[in-house]
Amino acid sequence: MADETHLIILRQGVEAWNRWREEHPEILPDLSEAELRRLNLRKADLRGVNLHRAYLREADLSWADLRKTDLGWAEMVHTNLRGADLREADLRGVDFRGAYLGWADLREANLANAFLGEATLHRAYLNEAILRGVVFRKTDLSGAYLEEAKFLNARQIAQVQTLYQATLEPGLAAKIKSLDPGLFEKPGVNNAAAGEEEQAGDG
Template identity: 30%
Template sequence: MANKEHLAIFEKGIDYWNRWRRENPSIRPDLSEALINDFDFSGINFSQVDLSGAKLIDAVFNNTNFSQAYLSETNFSRSILMGANLSRTILNEAILNKSDFTGSNFQWAYMVRTRALDTNFSGANLTGVCIEDWHINSSTQLDGVICNYVYRRQKKRERYPSSGNFAPGEFAKLFQKSLETVDLIFRNGIDWDAFAYSFKKLEVENQGGQLDVQSIEKKGDGVLLVRVAVAPDADKAKIYNDFMQGYEFAAKTLEAQYQARLEDKDKVIVRQEAQINRLFDIVEQQGSVQKALAENPRKVSNTNIINSQLASGLVDAINVESQQIGGNIHNNNA
């Protein structure tokens, strides 16, 4: 929640806010989850402001300074931010749909799982931006984007291109082409049973959606990327979210089943160990009788009866054991 004092200062107007910011440069204002909409805030100083979870809808922020602001899960839908400075901002899971960022500066910003459907980035500077799992569509405008390179993963990993810079216009061309795929990233391997369940569920829910696994790539550190081809007009963000929800549900369910099987297996092993110990006891008894016979043949009576009982017990134990283990052991002398 927003700091009440900071919110009260903000509500006094742009000039008052900007003057307070100049007089208190060490304070990092907290306007998280604030509702800031339907007004022209052009020129306001939002640098280093915590606007996480805030709703900045249908507002104008032309030439506004957002540098190093925290904008995770911020909703900018239908807002205008032409010429805004968003360098080094944290825009993770932010909603930029139908917003106008013409000529804005996003250098080295984090745009992880950011939605930018029908968004205008014309002439914006996207050099050094982390675009892991970002979502754009065919109406996202990338004309004239200035971009030397981007990162596919956080902490400046997976630089693209790996060396050198994009040629002019190359970034827009490459990423407009990638609009027909959804990238599914798995960091701890893939449970293929859960994957199959979720993918089939997605196909059923998106009949005629042209879903197809295009490629599977190893990215190092145990990370796997599955690229799924989708229809050009598909809602990639919805497909991604629906798949991951189905996958996580299936993975948890299967994990419970695996655990139950392991517990059953442990019980079987305990029973098997008991039967094996019983076999050893019978063999030892038989050995003791045979030894007694060898040492004192006249003192042991009913020898045939004793040996017959021991042999019968041994066969019964083996038959029980074979049934539990699934073997096929028979008494050929029967």
């Protein structure tokens, strides 16, 4: 269960939270199972925080620092994680249904058994991420970087909505093309994420 003191500080706002973390680098906050739905956590310093099984539905975590954070089995339905730094995070079993992870950095994160149905990972970095058992149903992986992703197979990723301009290992890409070559084609005009030209540096 979450530490009530840590919750109180977090709910004072990102500025107060980040200042507290800077003043107390020795403390690893416990926000496990915390109710954080729709909370504005944009650019929050959540490095190494225990957010195991936290409720983050529709929260704004854009550009947040989530390196090595424990988010195992958290609820992140329709959560905004645009540009978030999730390197080496524990994301096992997370429900990312409909979440936005455009430009997010998930290198070396553990996403085993995560659900990414209808999520957007446009230009996301998934290099060396553990993807065993991940569900990619109708996921937007346009422009995503998947080189050296671990435990990823063709039938698993063939569930996605699009792989337009995605970067994969050549052998895996060939297998996916044999299953559904259309996944690598430019999506229709209705796919806004794949067609957007905005820059990642607007954070």
